[in-house]
Amino acid sequence: MNAMETRTTSALLYLDGVHVSFDGFHAINNLSLTLEPGEMRAIIGPNGAGKTTMMDIITGKTKPDEGEVLFDGVTDLTRLDETRIAELGIGRKFQKPTVFESQTIQDNLLLALNVDHSVRGTLFWRETRDESERIERVLETIRLKDARHKLAGSLSHGQKQWLEIGMLLAQDPKLLLVDEPVAGMTDVETQQTAELLKEINKDKTIMVVEHDMTFVRELGVKVTCLHEGTVLAEGTIDQVSSNERVIEVYLGR
């Protein structure tokens, strides 16, 4: 089959009938979800709903037992490893902020740039003007310009979150998977993060997992609620938050 025939969807990300179990525990159950190019999608759901596992599947960390995961309509992500998937243009921010603690903020961004990642390329690398300008812009966006020479490990939790978002920007992927970006942030920082994501969404597709309902409301995008590894409800924030089942399993009351 050639690529034209296999292209079944216009979606940038297409998950269909995905199953994953860990030692008999079904973490993901018949999960189907599509993301259109340019869309931003918020994912909510109780702890253990499988949100992070879904990102693990998309980025190649976890292989699904069953189901289809297509990127850009043609690329079967289940056959690729993390490196290859990152090269295709899928970037990820982890739930627990993961930056390179013993290196400076600037070096963290330098490492994230989507330039030649081969052993040879990095061994003989020299900074180019274009690269330093890109790093400069990201530093400005994430407001860490003055701290550029500080070690990433010395940042506060919230700043690390921003640095990791900055690394995503430097990576310049087509699709950003952002796992709980505002955990540990003040209200003001949360607000700023929402604005930043909206800004990024102008030319990138984003999937963002978050518990903070004010934040999700602030984003004002389509919401998917996961529960026990499957989609419970999908729609606007008002539709989803008034859904009986969602209230029952997630929002409480």
Place this chain on the structure above:
Amino acid sequence: MPHVLTRSLDRSATIFLAVVATIGFLIPLSNLLLPAGSMFQVPTYLVALFGKYVCYAILALSIDLIWGYCGILSLGHGAFFALGGYAMGMYLMRQIGSRGVYGNPVLPDFMVFLNYPELPWYWYGFDMFWFAAVMVLLVPGLLAFCFGWLAFRSRVTGVYLSIITQAMTYALLLAFFRNDFGFGGNNGLTDFKDILGFNVQADGTRAALFLLSCLALIIAFLICRAVVTSKLGKVLIAVRDAESRTRFLGYRVESYKLFVFTLSACMAGVAGALYVPQVGIINPGEFAPGNSIEAVIWVAVGGRGTLIGAALGAVVVNYAKTVFTSGPLAPYWLFMLGALFILVTLLLPKGIMGTFNAWWEPWKAQRISVNAESTALEDGVNVSKPKPAE
């Protein structure tokens, strides 16, 4: 690559190189030029002993490159060192020619003794120095490449990797002990006569070997510095600190590991090759798992991830070993070494060099900022925050 050089030579690296170069010249000169018995004359046995330390320093550098910068704790690096040593030993054996006890022009004594009908094929070529020199790099390099390719691709990391490196060196130990393996079994290779036509016992040869070892240490250090100060060095640290994060940024982690692991094994091989003519013997004992562990302790003592510290640690610990094992405390050396390791881990977790840096860097940064402030005041511009020293 001039930019590679300028980048890798910071102040402490330059000092280190200057010290090694000075020692590399002064010790042989004093040994050869000053009259024997004079206060400043370094006796030949000490030249050989120091030469041994220098080889250990190269081995320590090779371990620090992978462990300190990439987090690969190899407990089998002694194997690469020993393989380099055997390659050199094979050359030295072939140089003996018909001067052996049995006077066989081709077969080394042990082969005559064990009734080898002819020279095994894998001994071919070792009568030529250039061939042996290539093998010194190729054999450890190839083994490391194959081993690393299997291990890193299957993502064997941490303590599991350390264990299989121990298994590797242990397997080689057993193999080299066998008489039918063709490397002299238990006794190994010894009774060397000359190297490139020079008598290995002669003062001049010893002095030259010492100088060459220092030169090799300098080159190994420069290579390590060039690697760790490049962007590749930053990737290695990233792998060490957050391996899977590095993958999600699109780096092929296994290729990076394979590159440094192989490079490091080649360096260890060179160290072993320089070691053998200076100590006059290579036997399977060099593959003993304990040797590899000792080498890791040198690095921990000197300061992991500092390069200079690794070299320093090798010299300091081995000097201590020489002192202790030649005195009444000899039977307790292993306990001392163990105690040293525990003490360093508890009291100086960054090792000698790391602790020194932690104490020195803030002081230096402060001095730089004071300087910057005074010049800035003179220029009448605003003082920006001092950039922390590298």
